[in-house]
Amino acid sequence: MNTKILSLNSTLSLQSKGLPKKYPDAILIDPADPLSIVPWVLCSPQGNMLKGDDFSNLAYGMQNLKVWVENFLNQGGLVVAMIRPYTCFQHINHPDLKIGNYDWLWEEAGQDSRLIVRISPPDTMELTEYGSDSPFSHYLQEEELRHDVIAEGELQSLAINRFRKPLAFTIKQGKGRIVFLPRAKKQTSKASLLKAIDNALNQENWPEIEIIKEIKPKWAHEYFWPENAILEEILAKKEEQISLLEEECEEIHEKLCHFNQLRSSLFCCNPSTMGNSLASILVQWGVEVYPKGQILEIVSGKRRGFLLLAVCKKEAELWRAKKLLRLLPDNYKGILVVNPHCYEHPKRRPGILYSSSFVDFAKEHNFSIVNICDIVQSHQEGNKNLMEKMWTTGGVVSVRKNSLETL
Numbered sequence: 001m002n003t004k005i006l007s008l009n010s011t012l013s014l015q016s017k018g019l020p021k022k023y024p025d026a027i028l029i030d031p032a033d034p035l036s037i038v039p040w041v042l043c044s045p046q047g048n049m050l051k052g053d054d055f056s057n058l059a060y061g062m063q064n065l066k067v068w069v070e071n072f073l074n075q076g077g078l079v080v081a082m083i084r085p086y087t088c089f090q091h092i093n094h095p096d097l098k099i100g101n102y103d104w105l106w107e108e109a110g111q112d113s114r115l116i117v118r119i120s121p122p123d124t125m126e127l128t129e130y131g132s133d134s135p136f137s138h139y140l141q142e143e144e145l146r147h148d149v150i151a152e153g154e155l156q157s158l159a160i161n162r163f164r165k166p167l168a169f170t171i172k173q174g175k176g177r178i179v180f181l182p183r184a185k186k187q188t189s190k191a192s193l194l195k196a197i198d199n200a201l202n203q204e205n206w207p208e209i210e211i212i213k214e215i216k217p218k219w220a221h222e223y224f225w226p227e228n229a230i231l232e233e234i235l236a237k238k239e240e241q242i243s244l245l246e247e248e249c250e251e252i253h254e255k256l257c258h259f260n261q262l263r264s265s266l267f268c269c270n271p272s273t274m275g276n277s278l279a280s281i282l283v284q285w286g287v288e289v290y291p292k293g294q295i296l297e298i299v300s301g302k303r304r305g306f307l308l309l310a311v312c313k314k315e316a317e318l319w320r321a322k323k324l325l326r327l328l329p330d331n332y333k334g335i336l337v338v339n340p341h342c343y344e345h346p347k348r349r350p351g352i353l354y355s356s357s358f359v360d361f362a363k364e365h366n367f368s369i370v371n372i373c374d375i376v377q378s379h380q381e382g383n384k385n386l387m388e389k390m391w392t393t394g395g396v397v398s399v400r401k402n403s404l405e406t407l
């Protein structure tokens with residue numbers, strides 16, 4: 001691991017004696033107090049008070065640090081900060097003038113509506129789903145982390161206490177990201193933190209937090225659904241033969257609506273709705289299906305597997321495969337069913353549907369990757385062999401190379 005980390009008042013890497021001209025890969029900050037994060041500024045505080053010159057020097061140093069960190073974040077940098085209680089120094093002659101230990105973010109950070117930090121009695125910690133999928137999930141599960149500081153504001157929670165108050169969180173600023181973590185009581189957590197920072201520099205290891213809106217594509221009607229033709233023929237005959245069979249006709253109408261909904265659901269951008277539609281096909285292929293949110297547990301004889309539904313605005317990324325590995329029980333087959341570039345018509349989707357790291361990770365762990373379009377095509381053709389390939393193959397499983405064009 002060759003990650004270059006600049007440390008400001010932290011024992012986890014070489015501490016800086018000034019702001020370097022060349023930016024590091026990541027910045028590690030432990031804001032115990034305002035002076036500790038600008039150690040090159042020399043002051044003689046009297047308690048929490050500073051004389052005029054000392055106050056001006058600290059304010060100047062903090063402003064330089066704030067501008068430097070802001071430029072670093074605007075270039076897509078990563079800042080990792082230990083969560084500390086809010087503390088500040090006051091001007092000895094003007095107590096209303098303060099410099100806080102979070103002013104390197106923005107003025108009054110830690111005490112304004114964007115970020116409020118305060119002490120709380122130690123409590124249990126639970127990872128959010130976003131935190132579990134994040135690069136810092138292992139560190140947040142380390143023993144003896146300090147859970148005595150909580151936060152509120154414009155942030156994304158990684159871990160919360162039993163009152164759902166954030167104990168760890170991230171803030172997006174510019175193109176970069178600031179990650180706030182509880183401090184560890186043991187030095188043995190150092191390796192876990194450094195590994196997490198190294199992983200966090202790869203954007204593919206961060207899950208998406210944008211909620212993809214559910215859509216019903218106008219082009220879904222272009223795809224032939226086998227059941228429709230059969231039911232429409234039956235319906236036409238019944239309506240022509242006798243108008244007294246209203247009850248039977250009504251039942252057939254309901255089935256048509258059901259299958260039309262299933263067809264649209266396969267291409268929608270809601271994993272749960274997509275899963276319900278996919279389950280109906282898998283059952284016809286002789287597989288038992290048990291929905292579990294974005295996961296379908298599938299059983300065929302002695303074989304068991306977890307099928308993760310991945311709806312992606314672009315190509316499928318690494319963190320989705322890692323999520324499947326985290327959820328997968330022992331001796332279960334992992335299968336990734338992907339709807340990449342979900343807002344695009346399948347015939348106009350880019351050639352790259354999955355990132356290389358996503359595919360390599362799937363091969364390494366014997367996960368099958370299958371495009372939802374391949375499943376639709378196999379169902380249209382009445383071909384159940386794709387299911388067997390999904391059970392036995394690691395990596396990308398496809399009906400044929402030009403499957404999108406033949407749908």
